[in-house]
Amino acid sequence: MKEQLVGSCIFGQSGGPTSVINASAYGVIRTALDSPAITKVYGAAHGIEGVLNDQLYVMDDEDPEELRYLLHTPSSELGSCRYKMADPEKDDTDYKRLLEIFKKYNVRYFFYNGGNDSMDTCNKISKYLQSVNYECHVMGVPKTIDNDLYGTDHCPGFASAAKYIATSCMEINKDARVYNNKMIVVVEIMGRHAGWLAASAALATAYGSGPDLIYLPECDFSMEQFLEDVDRLYKKNGQVFVAVSEGIHYADGSFVSEAKTSATDGFGHAQLGGLASMLAEIVKQHTGAKVRGIELSLLQRCAAHLASAVDVEEAFMAGKLAVEDAVAGNSGNMVSFERSEKDGKYVCNYKMLPLEKVANFEKKVPLEWINETHNGLKQEFIDYALPLIQGEPDIPRVDSLPRYARLKKHLANA
Amino acid sequence: MKEQLVGSCIFGQSGGPTSVINASAYGVIRTALDSPAITKVYGAAHGIEGVLNDQLYVMDDEDPEELRYLLHTPSSELGSCRYKMADPEKDDTDYKRLLEIFKKYNVRYFFYNGGNDSMDTCNKISKYLQSVNYECHVMGVPKTIDNDLYGTDHCPGFASAAKYIATSCMEINKDARVYNNKMIVVVEIMGRHAGWLAASAALATAYGSGPDLIYLPECDFSMEQFLEDVDRLYKKNGQVFVAVSEGIHYADGSFVSEAKTSATDGFGHAQLGGLASMLAEIVKQHTGAKVRGIELSLLQRCAAHLASAVDVEEAFMAGKLAVEDAVAGNSGNMVSFERSEKDGKYVCNYKMLPLEKVANFEKKVPLEWINETHNGLKQEFIDYALPLIQGEPDIPRVDSLPRYARLKKHLANA
Numbered sequence: 100m101k102e103q104l105v106g107s108c109i110f111g112q113s114g115g116p117t118s119v120i121n122a123s124a125y126g127v128i129r130t131a132l133d134s135p136a137i138t139k140v141y142g143a144a145h146g147i148e149g150v151l152n153d154q155l156y157v158m159d160d161e162d163p164e165e166l167r168y169l170l171h172t173p174s175s176e177l178g179s180c181r182y183k184m185a186d187p188e189k190d191d192t193d194y195k196r197l198l199e200i201f202k203k204y205n206v207r208y209f210f211y212n213g214g215n216d217s218m219d220t221c222n223k224i225s226k227y228l229q230s231v232n233y234e235c236h237v238m239g240v241p242k243t244i245d246n247d248l249y250g251t252d253h254c255p256g257f258a259s260a261a262k263y264i265a266t267s268c269m270e271i272n273k274d275a276r277v278y279n280n281k282m283i284v285v286v287e288i289m290g291r292h293a294g295w296l297a298a299s300a301a302l303a304t305a306y307g308s309g310p311d312l313i314y315l316p317e318c319d320f321s322m323e324q325f326l327e328d329v330d331r332l333y334k335k336n337g338q339v340f341v342a343v344s345e346g347i348h349y350a351d352g353s354f355v356s357e358a359k360t361s362a363t364d365g366f367g368h369a370q371l372g373g374l375a376s377m378l379a380e381i382v383k384q385h386t387g388a389k390v391r392g393i394e395l396s397l398l399q400r401c402a403a404h405l406a407s408a409v410d411v412e413e414a415f416m417a418g419k420l421a422v423e424d425a426v427a428g429n430s431g432n433m434v435s436f437e438r439s440e441k442d443g444k445y446v447c448n449y450k451m452l453p454l455e456k457v458a459n460f461e462k463k464v465p466l467e468w469i470n471e472t473h474n475g476l477k478q479e480f481i482d483y484a485l486p487l488i489q490g491e492p493d494i495p496r497v498d499s500l501p502r503y504a505r506l507k508k509h510l511a512n513a
Numbered sequence: 514m515k516e517q518l519v520g521s522c523i524f525g526q527s528g529g530p531t532s533v534i535n536a537s538a539y540g541v542i543r544t545a546l547d548s549p550a551i552t553k554v555y556g557a558a559h560g561i562e563g564v565l566n567d568q569l570y571v572m573d574d575e576d577p578e579e580l581r582y583l584l585h586t587p588s589s590e591l592g593s594c595r596y597k598m599a600d601p602e603k604d605d606t607d608y609k610r611l612l613e614i615f616k617k618y619n620v621r622y623f624f625y626n627g628g629n630d631s632m633d634t635c636n637k638i639s640k641y642l643q644s645v646n647y648e649c650h651v652m653g654v655p656k657t658i659d660n661d662l663y664g665t666d667h668c669p670g671f672a673s674a675a676k677y678i679a680t681s682c683m684e685i686n687k688d689a690r691v692y693n694n695k696m697i698v699v700v701e702i703m704g705r706h707a708g709w710l711a712a713s714a715a716l717a718t719a720y721g722s723g724p725d726l727i728y729l730p731e732c733d734f735s736m737e738q739f740l741e742d743v744d745r746l747y748k749k750n751g752q753v754f755v756a757v758s759e760g761i762h763y764a765d766g767s768f769v770s771e772a773k774t775s776a777t778d779g780f781g782h783a784q785l786g787g788l789a790s791m792l793a794e795i796v797k798q799h800t801g802a803k804v805r806g807i808e809l810s811l812l813q814r815c816a817a818h819l820a821s822a823v824d825v826e827e828a829f830m831a832g833k834l835a836v837e838d839a840v841a842g843n844s845g846n847m848v849s850f851e852r853s854e855k856d857g858k859y860v861c862n863y864k865m866l867p868l869e870k871v872a873n874f875e876k877k878v879p880l881e882w883i884n885e886t887h888n889g890l891k892q893e894f895i896d897y898a899l900p901l902i903q904g905e906p907d908i909p910r911v912d913s914l915p916r917y918a919r920l921k922k923h924l925a926n927a
Binding site: 116145148172173174175178179180181262265266267269270271273274275276277278279284302303306307308373376391393394396397398400401402403404405407485488489490491496497498499500501503505 | 594595684689716721821911
């Protein structure tokens with residue numbers, strides 16, 4: 100039997116925040132603190148930037164109760180980054196610096212929590228460390244509201260965002276239909292290349308109070324067809340509710356949000372108000388209807404108060420299992436989710452997937468799940484998304500407002 | 514003892530939707546259905562418009578279980594309107610028509626649920642019916658997220674919106690501070706003339722995760738002072754979180770949202786993106802910082818999933834007590850709330866206030882509750898708002914999505 104690797108660990112968070120990324124943080128940190136193989140647990144300030152800058156928080160110093168609050172604290176509590184490391188064969192400066200830090204703190208375990216780019220970073224680090232014969236187990240912990248990671252049924256963070264989007268759409272739908280003089284509402288939802296989040300608005304429709312039309316970046320957008328769709332429904336119902344992905348684009352690949360149209364040309368800078376305002380303005384000029392553009396903005400990715408209990412649990416497990424797998428002697432994997440059923444109920448199976456299989460592939464909404472007219476979702480999507488948004492976590496509150504983790508964040512080099 | 518007035522009743526909803534206006538609807542409808550003096554309960558489709566158009570739903574036909582779901586269904590389930598009735602001395606057309614409908618259905622009780630304008634409508638109807646000797650008990654049920662009704666400590670609807678705003682600001686604050694390269698966020702909150710809702714963002718700050726700066730329409734806005742405030746904090750913290758009321762205005766009374774500034778002139782139509790985008794753009798040009806403008810939009814007034822249990826209960830009671838007071842022989846009142854304490858805990862006392870005392874006065878945030886620099890709130894506001902947002906109602910859900918009331922809405926004239 101191979102001797103167990105003993106040393107300290109670093110955990111880092113990367114990319115855009117989610118409602119549950121800190122649940123993964125708790126999974127990693129708690130499990131690492133409890134593991135005899137891991138001598139010290141460091142949290143990198145702002146992901147890989149914190150490693151390169153020697154800004155590491157000592158997690159061993161934190162109050163266990165406060166760490167537990169991470170389960171329901173949105174956004175990346177240790178700070179995040181969008182730093183892209185170079186290819187080590189072209190420029191190994193960052194890798195040398197990283198190795199220096201790893202040696203300084205005897206880091207033998209590295210856990211990185213993020214989306215596509217972060218898994219790529221993780222993979223590069225893993226390979227570099229191998230190439231210089233520095234023994235260190237590197238593990239990826241998936242995270243992205245975009246749900247576009249390859250090789251996993253879904254990603255932690257997606258379901259809570261989806262639940263927020265569906266619930267908010269149900270509420271907006273109720274609100275928008277209240278007057279006799281009805282209106283056309285356009286809601287803009289995150290998702291630059293994959294439409295998973297905008298598709299989630301279909302859950303609201305499936306439950307009787309959602310958008311009439313949903314446009315995803317998986318299909319080319321036609322302004323003509325869009326106006327025809329809106330017109331038809333406006334004439335029929337006197338009211339239309341539209342959901343669009345921020346990444347909808349024309350057939351030539353140009354984003355609708357960036358395009359000049361007759362409606363925006365006159366005003367100049369369409370970007371100022373965003374896609375929802377722009378489309379609402381176009382619809383207003385076309386139909387004469389009262390319109391409202393609504394951008395769900397940051398709210399959709401940090402609304403921990405409406406998180407899915409399934410998502411919180413899976414995010415926590417992803418972190419925990421990454422540590423357990425690494426301590427068991429493995430490296431270069433990402434925790435991935437596989438869906439199965441038991442007694443007709445959704446079950447999530449956790450698997451280890453080699454990082455190189457994940458890195459830099461983008462998973463999109465299958466075209467078979469999008470309706471023929473490219474303005475709505477089929478039942479297949481509902482069946483996919485519904486089990487993921489289940490359960491209301493027991494959110495800690497003080498005076499009916501959320502109680503977030505308050506970490507000391509002692510710097511290791513202080 | 515006076516003989517009890519027996520006949521049918523009409524209930525109507527008016528003005529902007531809230532998270533709890535249907536809780537008041539349930540209070541009125543349930544109590545009216547249970548009252549021997551009330552022979553039939555009608556719900557007006559789109560408020561007074563439904564009365565004038567003879568569009569009345571028969572509430573007696575509804576399933577009691579479905580009616581109960583109204584407690585947690587946002588927006589105005591019967592439909593709302595913004596119809597302003599003329600002064601009867603100038604034009605009594607609408608009043609004659611109303612009387613005709615009241616006679617047709619033997620309406621002896623009229624309950625109207627709304628804000629300032631609705632209480633004014635209620636008052637006019639009450640006086641008109643008296644002037645023509647038609648015996649009918651008219652009662653106002655308060656509602657407005659704006660919290661600007663005179664003669665009541667607070668209004669149903671405000672607290673749930675306040676809770677949503679505070680919680681969302683706490684989440685946004687967490688999200689906005691996540692990168693090393695931090696940003697300036699401007700959140701736009703409803704409130705054209707009174708700043709109660711924007712002030713509620715201070716609850717987030719009081720609980721450790723909220724805006725640094727809050728601007729209300731109660732004070733004149735100075736763009737110079739605003740940029741100085743933002744600049745100072747940006748230099749100090751590298752990050753600023755600003756909350757503004759949509760109704761902030763310059764000393765000359767012109768709304769900031771409508772003003773042309775050097776930042777918007779070039780682009781033309783500032784209104785396209787709204788106040789938040791406009792201020793964010795100005796701040797960006799001034800500081801060079803990464804910025805984000807966020808408009809809470811309709812979400813803040815219809816987020817029943819985050820309602821305050823105190824608000825739901827009080828909204829229900831306002832409806833119930835309006836019926837009880839009317840059946841007891843009174844008329845021309847609005848249910849109002851008075852705050853007291855018992856064993857150090859908040860208690861709401863319900864009182865009847867003559868409608869003429871309410872109509873057309875606007876209650877604003879007291880200047881003594883706003884800080885000296887006019888960019889934040891004092892503890893007095895926190896003490897005022899905090900008891901109102903307490904408690905998480907037991908929201909009915911199906912598959913973890915909200916379950917709203919499904920009414921049959923049988924028309925009385927069908």
